[in-house]
Amino acid sequence: MKPKVLILPTYWPTPNKPIIGAQIKEQSELMLDDFDVKALYCMPGMGIKRFLIFLSIGKLLKTKGYVRLKTSEENRIDTIGVYYYNSRFFPEKINAYLKKLAYLYSYKECIKMNWFPELIHSRGFEYGGEAAYQINNKYGLPYLHTENTAFLFDKTFSLYRLKLYKKVLSNAACINTVSNFLLRNTLMHGFLTQQSFYNVGNPINEMLFKPNSTQKNDKQFRVLITGYNAYIKDYYTFFNAIKLLVQKGHTNVKAVIAMTYGDYKSREALIKITKHLNINEYCEFHLEVPRNNMPALINSCHVCVSTSLIETFGIGMLEAMFCGIPVVSTRNGGVDEFISDKSGILCDIGDYDGISEAIDKIMTKEIKFSSKEIRESVIHKYSSTAFRKKLKSIYLSIIN
Secondary structure, three states: OOOEEEEEEOOOOOOOOOOOOHHHHHHHHOOOOOOEEEEEOOEEOOOHHHHHHHHHHHHHOOOOOOEEOOOOOOOOOEEEOEEEOOOOOOOHHHHHHHHHHHHHHHHHHHHHOOOOOOEEEEEOHHHHHHHHHHHHHHHOOOEEEEEOOOOOOOOOOOHHHHHHHHHHHHHOOEEEEOOHHHHHHHHOOOOOOOOEEEEOOOOEOOOOOOOOHHHOOOOOEEEEEEOOOOHHHOHHHHHHHHHHHHHOOOOOEEEEEEEOOOOHHHHHHHHHHHHHOOOHHHEEEEEOOOHHHHHHHHHOOOEEEEOOOOEOOOHHHHHHHHOOOOEEEEOOEHHHHOOOOOOEEEEOOOOHHHHHHHHHHHHOOOOOOOHHHHHHOOHHHHEHHHHHHHHHHHHHHHHO
16 A cells, blocks of 8 residues: 655645645645645635634534635645634734644544545645644644745744744654755754755656747747745846846847736736836736646746745746756855756846846857756756655655
8 A cells, every 4th residue: 555645735726726836736746656645735715704603603513614625626636624714803823723723623534534644744834834733743643844935034924933933843753945055044043853854856847848949939039037926036126137128229128927826916016117117018927827838938938037035946947947948047045056057147136237137148149058958957856757756765764
């Protein structure tokens, strides 16, 4: 029998949001040949009326209080989970407690199906890591924790979250991170005890993301940037770099902004910046591009850019490189591990002059890159096969 592994993701695709968490789902599906994998994911979504009924007579409605989570139809992994109530008016500890109840309830449902996992794999601190710690605390089930985001001291920070973050790390059987940059930032907190730790990276589907030069439009020089609208992505630097290119006379430039997730409001905020800089006519916006459509969009572009303040990995950059597209990026952490002179150009954070100059040199062919060499520089280390082999070894080492 295959060993049983329960995935606890921070994000997971749902019918309304099929893009969010898609990469975690894809990585989990890679393990299905060797392991019996299920996912457990709970999210806010319980209505106020149901919550009040659940709160008042919840003990009488143990099987009816929660509504089962709806997941994407393309999901190959059986997913267990429910919607729970969450309110911005509640103290943080109350919301965390309601989340805990939902996850423990869902785990009991898993046991009722006579499916007993031998290992939990939590993906990210939020939701996944929190739930893994709570299940481990009650049932003693070991968990492997993969961290793919940096702990930020922004508006989401609180001492309560910091203490919980410490508990998640210090009680895990093993810690994975997606880059040496993030591993260093995780270890420096001093939260780990005797756990082993690994840099496992992120895999790219080499059969899906591959070169296709026939999709390019030679009348435009298309500059791709991917990601959601957040201050750490520093779109302001990107748009200023595009403005400088236009001022230099490169009126054939087209900035292609592929927002991996977000809403119309976040897109409009970016459009507002482009209008302020008088470059809106040189920009093309895409909102929530389906995963299967990303390779075509990447291959329609001539260069991929990242102006982020911090990237714990930089999966958008790597997907472009698998397609043989050169990259221009700030030195933001994770990308430093796979961008070289053969594949792109690195610039300082906030340096839109440098970003613009790098794009200009690629546009005018002052610097040339080989599509084949770009792909070959990363495919062996970051292919699906390499990732599956590495993670399988870690799974078995904990289970055994």
